[in-house]
Amino acid sequence: MSDSKRILITGVSRGLGLAMAKGFIARGHKIAGCSRSETAPSELTGGSHHYSSVDLSSDEAVRIWSEQVLAKFGTPDLLINNAAIINRNAPLWEIEDAEFTELIDINISGVTRVIRHFTPAMIQQGSGIIVNFSSGWGRSTSPEVAPYCASKWAIEGLTQALAQELPHGVGAVAFNPGVINTDMLQSCFGGESDHYPGPTEWAERAVPFLDAIEPADNGRALTCP
Numbered sequence: 001m002s003d004s005k006r007i008l009i010t011g012v013s014r015g016l017g018l019a020m021a022k023g024f025i026a027r028g029h030k031i032a033g034c035s036r037s038e039t040a041p042s043e044l045t046g047g048s049h050h051y052s053s054v055d056l057s058s059d060e061a062v063r064i065w066s067e068q069v070l071a072k073f074g075t076p077d078l079l080i081n082n083a084a085i086i087n088r089n090a091p092l093w094e095i096e097d098a099e100f101t102e103l104i105d106i107n108i109s110g111v112t113r114v115i116r117h118f119t120p121a122m123i124q125q126g127s128g129i130i131v132n133f134s135s136g137w138g139r140s141t142s143p144e145v146a147p148y149c150a151s152k153w154a155i156e157g158l159t160q161a162l163a164q165e166l167p168h169g170v171g172a173v174a175f176n177p178g179v180i181n182t183d184m185l186q187s188c189f190g191g192e193s194d195h196y197p198g199p200t201e202w203a204e205r206a207v208p209f210l211d212a213i214e215p216a217d218n219g220r221a222l223t224c225p
Contacts, residue, residue: 004028004029004030005024005029005030005077005078005211006029006030006073006074006075006076006077006078007024007029007030007031007032007076007078007079007080008031008032008033008069008073008078008079008080008114008118009021009024009031009032009033009034009082010033010034010054010056010080010081010082010083010110011035011083011084012031012033012034012035012041012044012051012082013033013035013036013037013039013040013041014035015184015199016082016133016177016180016199016202016203016206017033017035017082017083018041018043018199019199019200019202019203019206020080020203020206020207020210021033021041021043021044022043022200023203023204023206023207024207024211025043025049027207027208027211030048030049030073031043031044031049031050032049032050032069032073032076033049033050033051033052034051034052034053034054034056034065034083035053035054035083036053036055036056037053038053050068050069050072050073052065052068052069056083056106056109056110056113056114057102057105057106057109057110059113059116062110062113062114062116062117063117065117066114066117066118069118070118070121075118075121075122075124075125075128076118076121076122076128077127077128077129078128078129078131078210078211078213079114079115079118079122079128079129079130079131080133080210081110081111081114081115081130081131081132081133082133083106083110084106084107084133084148084151084184085102085103085106085107085184086145086148086184086187086188087099087100087103087145087147087148088187089144089145089187089188090144091143091144091146092146092147095146095147099147100147103147103148103151104147104151107151107152107155108151108154108155108158111132111158112158115130115162119166119170122170123166123167123170126169126170127169127170127215128169128170128171129170129171129172129173129214129215129217130159130162130170130171130173131173131175131210131213132155132158132159132172132173132174132175133155133175133177134152134155134156134159134174134175134176134221135148135152135176135177136176136178136179137149137152138152138153138155138156138174138176139153139156139176139221144188145188155174156174156221159172159173159174159219159221160174160219160221163218163219164219166218168215169215170218171213171214171216171217171218171219172218172219173213173218173219173220173221173222174220174221174222175222175223175224176221176222176223177202177206177224178202178223178224179196180196180197180198180199180202181194181196181198181199202224205224205225206224209222209224209225
């Protein structure tokens with residue numbers, strides 16, 4: 001087990017975010033998390049952890065949250081941009097503008113808002129890792145999920161450019177978590193989702209892998225083993 005870290009995770013109330021939080025807590029780390037849910041996961045109530053309900057589509061909301069976290073929790077050693085949504089299965093021309101815009105606002109702009117408000121403190125600290133969740137659909141494509149693919153391809157490019165801007169000691173990586181049986185996957189795959197591991201099983205592999213990422217990995221496109 002490594003020394004205790006301060007770890008920030010977006011989309012922490014369920015799915016992969018909650019599974020990661022549990023896994024990191026079991027390894028002795030402190031978690032600051034957010035999601036749109038008003039109810040904090042029981043694992044993040046009390047103690048040295050921190051939870052907030054945050055709308056990542058609002059830069060002001062993210063700014064306020066960052067100030068609270070930095071003041072009460074401290075600068076993250078590991079920042080995980082996990083929160084994302086997916087479009088309903090449909091050809092691109094059938095996706096309404098409002099649905100496409102919301103997805104882009106959360107999956108891309110939400111990530112940049114978190115980076116904007118936390119990275120300066122990590123740079124000042126002189127260390128830290130930013131993990132932006134990508135997808136297999138950020139390196140390949142499938143029909144009927146074009147908006148989601150577009151957002152994750154954007155995350156890949158955004159992360160590589162960010163990595164070139166960061167000073168020594170701070171790193172950014174794009175992370176493909178693999179195929180996991182979550183609500184998001186079920187919306188695409190239906191019953192076929194049952195053939196894939198759930199978040200808890202996935203986290204048993206993913207958490208140690210994420211915990212071991214170092215500044216030397218800066219700019220890499222990583223995939224969960």
